[in-house]
Amino acid sequence: MRSMRDSWFALLSVAFAACGTGTEVARGPQVVTDTIGDTVVVRTLSGSVWGGDATLVPELSIGEVEGRDEYLFGRIGSIAVDDDRNVYVFDQQAREVRVFGPEGGYVRTLGGPGQGPGELERPEAMALLPDRRVVVRDPGNARLQVYGADGESVEEWPYLSGFYSSRPLWADRRGRTYVAARNMSRPADLGRSLAVFDADGIPRDTVAPPHAAFEAETVTGEIEGARVTYGVPFTPGAIWAVHPSGHFVGGISSDYAIDLGLPRGVLRIERAYQPARVFPGEADHARSQTERGIGRSIPGWTWDGPPIPDRKPPFTGLYPGRDGRIWVRVSTEAREVENENHDPDSPFSTPIVWRSPLRFDVFEADGTYLGAVNPPEDFSSNPFPVFDGDDVWAVSRDDLGIQRVVRYRITLTPDT
Numbered sequence: 128m129r130s131m132r133d134s135w136f137a138l139l140s141v142a143f144a145a146c147g148t149g150t151e152v153a154r155g156p157q158v159v160t161d162t163i164g165d166t167v168v169v170r171t172l173s174g175s176v177w178g179g180d181a182t183l184v185p186e187l188s189i190g191e192v193e194g195r196d197e198y199l200f201g202r203i204g205s206i207a208v209d210d211d212r213n214v215y216v217f218d219q220q221a222r223e224v225r226v227f228g229p230e231g232g233y234v235r236t237l238g239g240p241g242q243g244p245g246e247l248e249r250p251e252a253m254a255l256l257p258d259r260r261v262v263v264r265d266p267g268n269a270r271l272q273v274y275g276a277d278g279e280s281v282e283e284w285p286y287l288s289g290f291y292s293s294r295p296l297w298a299d300r301r302g303r304t305y306v307a308a309r310n311m312s313r314p315a316d317l318g319r320s321l322a323v324f325d326a327d328g329i330p331r332d333t334v335a336p337p338h339a340a341f342e343a344e345t346v347t348g349e350i351e352g353a354r355v356t357y358g359v360p361f362t363p364g365a366i367w368a369v370h371p372s373g374h375f376v377g378g379i380s381s382d383y384a385i386d387l388g389l390p391r392g393v394l395r396i397e398r399a400y401q402p403a404r405v406f407p408g409e410a411d412h413a414r415s416q417t418e419r420g421i422g423r424s425i426p427g428w429t430w431d432g433p434p435i436p437d438r439k440p441p442f443t444g445l446y447p448g449r450d451g452r453i454w455v456r457v458s459t460e461a462r463e464v465e466n467e468n469h470d471p472d473s474p475f476s477t478p479i480v481w482r483s484p485l486r487f488d489v490f491e492a493d494g495t496y497l498g499a500v501n502p503p504e505d506f507s508s509n510p511f512p513v514f515d516g517d518d519v520w521a522v523s524r525d526d527l528g529i530q531r532v533v534r535y536r537i538t539l540t541p542d543t
Contacts, residue, residue, distance in 0.1 A: 155178070156495070156496050165393060166386075166395050171398045175496050177539060180539075182502070182540055186536050187230065188523075188533050189216070203510060203530050204219035205253035205254070205296065208513045213226060213234070215253065217253035219251070223238040224237040237274045244283070245281040246272075249266060249291070250263050250272070251264045252292075252294070256304070262296060263296075264296045264306060269287070269288050295511050303323055303326065305334075319335065320336075347421075348428040353424050357420055359432055359433055364380055365377065365378075370492075375387075375388050380441060400441050402441065402458075403439040405436060405439055408463065413435060419474060439458035443457070448513075449514065449515040450516050452490065454489055455489075456508060459484050462482065464479070464481075485501070486500070486501055487500045500537060517536055518534060
């Protein structure tokens, strides 16, 4: 069953006021809805609730080059924010979690290097439970290290790691934790499954993420005793994350179609889009980088795979917010820029690189398209930012590579 609604918003000033403007725009998104079995499809044809693009304006910064050690970060691996806007920063290099108040004041440090109770050996990622317990995935100690909300009590939840992962650690609103872990019943699927722990630290299930069987296009180099595989640049992939509801949000990026699991059925979010181009020089650069990468292990290897596409996939990342909104990192067209970190002595460093500006599409959990956000240049999408209503917390990097945690506010651009 299909229906079309040409959505008109007579009171959009409320929505815009939340984004720091008082502008009223009469026309909202044009949307087609359809039901296919247990799947409800919401497709945005044009327009948005915001009526135009937004940007992120910094309001608060945590981190200093000089001063107290608590404000100097080595390598930030994860950030989290609780209901009172306290900020939790996991420093992977220091092997500790630092807690800061809503206005950036230092509160306490959790963890530290080691193998004893409460210590971290080779930690990878952090998540925050609804009751403010902090969970750190530490395959070096083969456990999840859990710190109480009081900053004193500690728990240890053993798990089978057997490998290291760059994936985030997820927690949902029910206090369940989703851990990239080994599924002993499927040894070949190393790292493709998630172990699900309940709020008491008991492993309750092992689940496969959506589209786990999807095989992306690859190129491979082989010699006796060595095999190296790289993905073909700019080809679609299976992209997913865990939504705060406890369901997966994911899709194969060959088309702008993203599925959010529901208690009963699926919500599919679609949007009409204009593909971003892959420029010939950009494709040549990506091919050369792949040849160099494989050539490190397979000397003399040259490209023998499928052609690099001339269009990019519609999206490259999914970031569920604390409020249930879904932030979609969309592909953008790149431009050549000078490589400020070029090392002439390194065969893997080039004087020119291609950079694509960050851009996000933002959807409500019911599929309503709010609009696009263009972050500032120092905004980083890794580690996962924290999105909550009109506030965003993310890691920024300055020209010297110094990391800070910045709280931003969504603000409509002046010409909107």
